Amino acid sequence: MMKSNVNEKMMPIQVHNKKLKPRDDINHNNNNVKKSRFLITVNVLGSAGPIRFLVNGNDLVASVIDTALKTFAREGRLPVLGFDVDKFLLYCANEGSDALSPSEQIGSCGGRNFLLCKKHLQSQMTEGRAKTVAEKGSGWKAWLNKSFTFKITTLCH
Numbered sequence: 001m002m003k004s005n006v007n008e009k010m011m012p013i014q015v016h017n018k019k020l021k022p023r024d025d026i027n028h029n030n031n032n033v034k035k036s037r038f039l040i041t042v043n044v045l046g047s048a049g050p051i052r053f054l055v056n057g058n059d060l061v062a063s064v065i066d067t068a069l070k071t072f073a074r075e076g077r078l079p080v081l082g083f084d085v086d087k088f089l090l091y092c093a094n095e096g097s098d099a100l101s102p103s104e105q106i107g108s109c110g111g112r113n114f115l116l117c118k119k120h121l122q123s124q125m126t127e128g129r130a131k132t133v134a135e136k137g138s139g140w141k142a143w144l145n146k147s148f149t150f151k152i153t154t155l156c157h
Contacts, residue, residue, distance in 0.1 A: 038112060042068045043093075045117045046079050057107025061090050061100045068116055081118070091115040 036057040042064075043050045051071050055064055065085045072081055081088075089099035093113035100109060 036107060038107075040064070040106070040112050040114060042090075042114045042116050044068070044072060044077070044081070045115065047072070047077055051075070051077075055106055057105065059106050060102065061104050061106055062102035064106050064114075065090050065102070065116065087119050089117050089119055091117065 037054050038057065039052055040055055041050045041052050051068060053067060053071055055067070062085050065088050066083075068090075069081055069083050069085070069088070073083070085102070091097070091099050091114060092109040092111040093115055094111040095109055099117075100106075100114075
């Protein structure tokens, strides 16, 4: 058995008089289309723990929300959220308090930690309901005013 020199081990392999290139030097045809994949962590409000998955930097926020909802459901997590992307907002944990736009690319915010929240849907009050509430008075202030008015009128008579 012949011992090989360290320099001989470092030399490129010759195959049919062509040098093989190391894996890092392989030149791909789509070099301009470089996809940056990274791992993100999405905390879902009301859930016990975060979910993690890989995304491309050019993926839209709407598709990330969709993937998060599907992953959440596939793992059988609670609370049950549904699959409607339009009912959710995605916040970058490192950014300010503004939600990310669904048409924005996920890589544009520079963060890797996100918070998924359900949108607060305000109940729309009809004119008839608003008039009834205004006439009737509701809440503890209306009750308190009625109570004092009743006691004052009964004491004066």
